[in-house]
Amino acid sequence: MTRPDRKSLTLFGLILFQAFCLAFFLFDVIEDFAGLYDASVPYGHFLPEAGATLGMAIGLAFETRYLIRLLRKQAHMERGLGVAAGELATLMEDYFRKWGLTAAEADVAAFTIKGYSITEIAGLRGSAEATVKTHLNAIYRKSGAQGRGQLVSVLIEDLMRAPLVSGEKPMGQGALAEGAGAKG
Amino acid sequence: MRKLYVWDPLVRAFHWALVAGLILNMFVTNPGKTAHRWLGYGVLTLIALRLVWGLIGPKFARFRSFPPDPAAALDHAREIVTGRVHPHEGHSPLGALMVYNLLASCLIIGLTGWMLTTLTWFGVEWVEDLHKAFVTWVQLCAVLHIAAVIFESRRLRVNLPKSMVTGYKTLP
Structure with missing residues (x-):
């Protein structure tokens, strides 16, 4: 911890x-x-x-x-270090809220994005593997992502658009891109 | 599943005797009367015994096994808000804070109650107010304690009230 x-x-x-x-x-x-x-x-x-x-x-x-x-953000940042960790955690929380994930689903999603296997996540959360799988199904259904890869790429895409160390939140990609004159 | 013996007879007897003493003095006896006074002394004795037992008792009764630790309490809170489930063997860190809070509050109630029986402090308003205020505080905390025990029992799938009766916790 x-x-x-x-x-x-x-x-x-x-x-x-x-x-x-x-x-x-x-x-x-x-x-x-x-x-x-x-x-x-x-x-x-x-x-x-x-x-x-x-x-x-x-x-x-x-x-x-x-x-x-x-506390949730800290829990999801646990093993993350470096400049990007804080920014990534904020971004993750924003997406989890937008997708309407429950607290448990958000926790599983954070572990999944960091590359933990279902068995590992079950161990870390003290729950059964079947429960983790149920959470994963809900995560993919709510986010519309096809799998772990897509889940990660959503975040990476946003991170690449925005400067890493800025006060601005890289949510609402469209507005940010337009504001920066990148589209157009 | 593993069955773990956590609460020794003295810890359990203390818990339920304190409950009985508080309920009687809050709702049954009349303040200022002999019964109220003697029950108050009884509760103070119970707390004194528990404090000694916290130093010399078995592992899970000792204060050393559940120190007041805000950082651990936050870890516990983090488990709750992320839906992670790791039951504690003895007192949980948030539970420990409630233990110290209730011990201290009951001690204050007992001491101010005793003060009101002395010539020096009899009828002194701030002592009376303090006595009453902490009774209200303990009532609120008791409600919170019961709610938290029910919540944690469901979250952890460990029957916590039962363990305070039998002494055994059945952990997954």
Whole structure:
């Protein structure tokens, strides 16, 4: 397993801390809610507090979603090194989302692209080979690729179009190509 | 399939006695009454015993076998979000964090509860608030703990609640 970087550790710590804070605010809001009936708590006190608590909950949800994405990306980059690894991982995640792969399918797809066999993937994921095959079928059906080779070439094609170290995401190939004046 | 003995009788007895003690003091006894107080002392004794057992007990009971490790917890989270399945023999890293959280929170509840029985702290508002706030926190965490145990049992196909009764984990 990869050692997580500072970023995900900090985020994890922040999420735990905010969950702790949220629990107390939530407790307070629920108590105040009861106080609305006998008018011991005015609405002017309750509504802003409830709003702030809601805002915190939403923030927490987004942070958790971001952490999940970060962890998935890290998991798929595990043995990748070098400049292209980060870019490739981002690209892979974008495609997996576009194809609507489940978390497990995305994991299998990442291993497949890196050249692991079905037996190896089953071992790495702690699942049966039949399960991996089911995932692979779903991956090929959803992506429209005929096999491992095509799956890889989709990514390579995109990587070749875009500069490796840039902030730009090489998704939406058409727009990128037109923008660069390559087509036309 | 392999059957592994992980939870010794003291760990199991501690777990269920703590559950019983918390439920009784949260929903049955009245704060300030003798029964509430003695149950509280009981829970504090249980935690003290568990802390000692964590140093001298068998392998899976020892704190050394489940240190609070954020990096390992993230590895565990990564397994969940990618659908990889590698069950842990003893406490899982995320489970371990919950263990320490609950131990510490129950300790705070017990200590603030005891403070409220003394002349110095009786009726002091912040002590009362702290006591109540941590009770709410433990209730939330208990719900999360049960949800996580059900979720992990299904994900890993290991009956975790059963292992806390029989002491054996059946790992694939």
